[in-house]
Amino acid sequence: MSDVSPASSLSAGPAGRSGAKPVSFFEYWPGFVFYAPVALFWAFQTIRHRSVTLPALTNPRIEAGGICGESKNDILDLAGPEARRWIAPHVGITTPAHPGGDLAMAEAAMNEAGLTYPVVVKPDMSCNGAGVRLVEDGAALARYLTEFPRATRLQIQALVPHEGEAGIFYIREPGAARGRITSITLKYAPVVTGDGRARIRDLIEADPRLNAVSSLLLAKLGTEAARVPAAGERVRLVFVGNHCRGSTFKDGRHLITQELTDRIDAIARDIPDFHFGRFDLRYASASGLRRGEGFTIIEINGAGSEATHIWDPETSIVEAYRTQFFHYGAAFRIGAAMRARGVPRYGVRRLFQAWRRQKALMALYPAND
Known part of the structure; x- marks a missing residue:
């Protein structure tokens, strides 16, 4: 990734590059199809470790380790003084x-x-x-x-005013002095640039990536899709950086440096008993991120998060499943280590209740941007 400002790089959008795939062939498979092998892997780990909920012990200060039902506020409030400096x-x-x-x-x-x-x-x-x-x-x-x-x-x-957005996955084995970054995902919100003539709908159709996810975008835009943006006007089509809502995810592991690893490790170690999860953040520039500078964390996710670089359209399905199995295997391994240290088991019924409570609440929330 060149060290251009996020505003200029995002305005063009990664999907517009010559030869780039607009979507991967599995990116929008139904969840029950894509995650079926992951469920089988989880079942294998359950038998191996004699516990279906072992990953809930990875981060014992967080409800269910962050699998589901956790509080965003409570997670951020765990942060000590060093970690708080980097949190919005x-x-x-x-x-x-x-x-x-x-x-x-x-x-x-x-x-x-x-x-x-x-x-x-x-x-x-x-x-x-x-x-x-x-x-x-x-x-x-x-x-x-x-x-x-x-x-x-x-x-x-x-x-956070920075337009660059990334998700950084971090793992630290219990008792280890240092952790490591296992994934970086660069997130590009869907953006069109007006020419003073075309409607937003037309601009979406002209972009290979945006056209491929147009059903997601147009349903959200409603009558706004008929508006004609002024020449040079950048229109961000959604606010939430989620590939399920039209954002493009790109593999950013080339940005992993010792400086960035040291910074993320220091932040993670200032969160009590945090071993496994993803830091979602906004950053000012690629060069600053490499140096472990110029970013602000907006959310910290636990054992329920995934290494989202797998949703890069260029990622093969073999790499996607290899990544999933590696991370879920690590979650079970860390959970087993925490169990050996005396962390109480997290019951299946308790996990189901947390999931059901979260699902019921999500059905009541206002529509997102």
């Missing part, structure tokens, strides 16, 4: 049981945390970007809170 300012609030006073409560919490508009609001418990929205002002926040379920926790986070 945020505050957690719980909506009142009955409507009324939501905005005043939220803005009071924002003031106390030093947050100003625009901010990003997200459910405290969710996955795949569900319910995440960019909020520009008090009126927009009031609308979001009106749509949000009652007596439910959420997070208000400072908007």
